[in-house]
Amino acid sequence: MGSTGVIGCNSLDVVRRLSPAWQVVALSAGKNMRLLKQQIDEFAPQYVSVQDEHSRQELIQLFHGRLPCDVGVGQAGLEEAASVPAHLVISAVLGAAGIAPTWRAISQGAVVGLANKETLVAAGDLIMEHVSVNGSSLVPVDSEHSAIFQALLAGKRQEVESFYITASGGPFRTYSVQQLKSVTLEQALQHPTWKMGAKITVDSSTLMNKGLEVIEAHHLFSAPYDKIKVLVHPQSIIHSMVEYVDGSIVAQLGNHDMRLPIQYAFTYPARVKLDLERIDFVKLRQLTFEEPDLERFPALRLAYEAGRAGGAMPCVLNAANEVAVQAFLEQRIGYLHIAEIVERLLQSSDYAVPRSISDALHIDEDVRRRAWLLIQKEELGQDV
Numbered sequence: 001m002g003s004t005g006v007i008g009c010n011s012l013d014v015v016r017r018l019s020p021a022w023q024v025v026a027l028s029a030g031k032n033m034r035l036l037k038q039q040i041d042e043f044a045p046q047y048v049s050v051q052d053e054h055s056r057q058e059l060i061q062l063f064h065g066r067l068p069c070d071v072g073v074g075q076a077g078l079e080e081a082a083s084v085p086a087h088l089v090i091s092a093v094l095g096a097a098g099i100a101p102t103w104r105a106i107s108q109g110a111v112v113g114l115a116n117k118e119t120l121v122a123a124g125d126l127i128m129e130h131v132s133v134n135g136s137s138l139v140p141v142d143s144e145h146s147a148i149f150q151a152l153l154a155g156k157r158q159e160v161e162s163f164y165i166t167a168s169g170g171p172f173r174t175y176s177v178q179q180l181k182s183v184t185l186e187q188a189l190q191h192p193t194w195k196m197g198a199k200i201t202v203d204s205s206t207l208m209n210k211g212l213e214v215i216e217a218h219h220l221f222s223a224p225y226d227k228i229k230v231l232v233h234p235q236s237i238i239h240s241m242v243e244y245v246d247g248s249i250v251a252q253l254g255n256h257d258m259r260l261p262i263q264y265a266f267t268y269p270a271r272v273k274l275d276l277e278r279i280d281f282v283k284l285r286q287l288t289f290e291e292p293d294l295e296r297f298p299a300l301r302l303a304y305e306a307g308r309a310g311g312a313m314p315c316v317l318n319a320a321n322e323v324a325v326q327a328f329l330e331q332r333i334g335y336l337h338i339a340e341i342v343e344r345l346l347q348s349s350d351y352a353v354p355r356s357i358s359d360a361l362h363i364d365e366d367v368r369r370r371a372w373l374l375i376q377k378e379e380l381g382q383d384v
């Protein structure tokens with residue numbers, strides 16, 4: 001799911017490398033029909049889904065009216081794609097659009113390779129319960145969570161003292177608040193270490209990505225928030241670490257290439273040869289560490305607060321952030337407005353605890369509506 005995105009393309013490269021042991025049965029794209037056509041030609045799925053009817057018509061034209069597979073549309077199409085029987089479903093659609101199809105894949109008892117962290121942030125308690133009821137399992141694809149997942153193999157869960165989630169610090173790691181006020185979209189899209197889609201790249205720059213990852217780790221590893229520490233590590237070589245009660249710290253290291261955690265989600269618990277550039281420690285020379293600055297990067301503080309509050313708050317955090325980042329990408333708001341919008345939505349929300357996935361989807365929808373209203377009213381801070 002999300003086959004035309006950065007994680008989707010990397011996942012298909014992993015399939016290419018693991019073929020013929022692995023084959024693709026379904027794909028889902030958004031609107032990039034040229035790329036989807038190439039993927040259909042190469043991987044021959046039984047089913048594909050696309051974001052809207054216009055995209056479906058474009059795909060039909062690209063195949064000169066002779067589609068080689070069934071094509072679904074919109075959320076229903078995504079859910080249908082997730083229902084095609086498969087051993088592994090890679091969940092890499094962007095944002096809350098991934099909640100319902102991920103839920104559907106879990107209902108089938110499939111193993112879900114989870115890249116789409118927004119799903120766990122918005123509906124983590126419900127998703128984790130659904131996983132256990134349906135005998136499914138989540139294997140993390142997000143690099144930090146894959147690192148923790150691997151580091152946890154070194155001990156017993158009750159022997160863990162704390163979890164370190166590393167953060168590159170983003171392109172503005174050394175910026176003052178004054179400098180942050182005039183950050184441009186172009187600058188925010190320059191991630192220092194990883195090549196990723198636009199939304200997560202902006203999230204990395206505000207440290208909201210790390211905040212979402214703290215909540216993701218809380219759910220994936222049943223980790224209390226007090227035991228999850230964020231550590232800025234600009235080289236992004238240590239992907240995360242687990243500290244055990246005896247003081248021993250187990251880390252996972254690797255170059256910045258998502259094909260490594262993605263392949264591990266395919267082959268776990270086995271390891272399979274993967275020909276990617278390896279770390280050269282002598283060239284690297286040093287790995288450095290800093291404390292995150294919650295004053296300059298309030299998004300990380302907001303995520304900890306929303307996570308600790310629980311209930312609907314993480315869902316509010318995620319939906320408000322998705323809208324704010326989209327508005328920033330469309331150059332409708334300034335950079336510092338992103339955290340301002342999230343904070344204002346969190347402060348003004350009082351939703352009941354979501355008891356079902358449809359409750360969570362309703363909260364998500366309502367927060368989006370309110371966030372767009374706030375943006376349209378142009379009442380955001382002017383000092384940005």
Ligand SMILES: NC(=O)C1=CN([C@@H]2O[C@H](COP(=O)(O)OP(=O)(O)OC[C@H]3O[C@@H](n4cnc5c(N)ncnc54)[C@H](OP(=O)(O)O)[C@@H]3O)[C@@H](O)[C@H]2O)C=CC1
Binds near residue numbers: 006194198
């Ligand atoms: N990139 C990375 O290294 C990492 C990404 N992640 C997570 O993985 C997910 C994907 O990230 P990334 O691959 O970078 O993002 P991209 O923007 O590159 O890809 C997003 C994918 O989702 C599709 N899509 C977007 N909106 C919709 C929609 N409404 N309905 C159906 N499909 C849709 C896009 O389709 P199209 O392009 O065809 O319109 C594309 O296939 C995110 O949740 C991100 O946080 C996690 C860790 C690392």
Ligand SMILES: CC(=O)[C@@H](O)[C@H](O)COP(=O)(O)O
Binds near residue numbers: 144166205
């Ligand atoms: C590759 C990956 O997992 C991203 O989530 C990455 O962690 C982003 O980098 P930051 O550490 O800057 O958020």
Ligand SMILES: [Mn+2]
Binds near residue numbers: 142143144
């Ligand atoms: Mn990550």
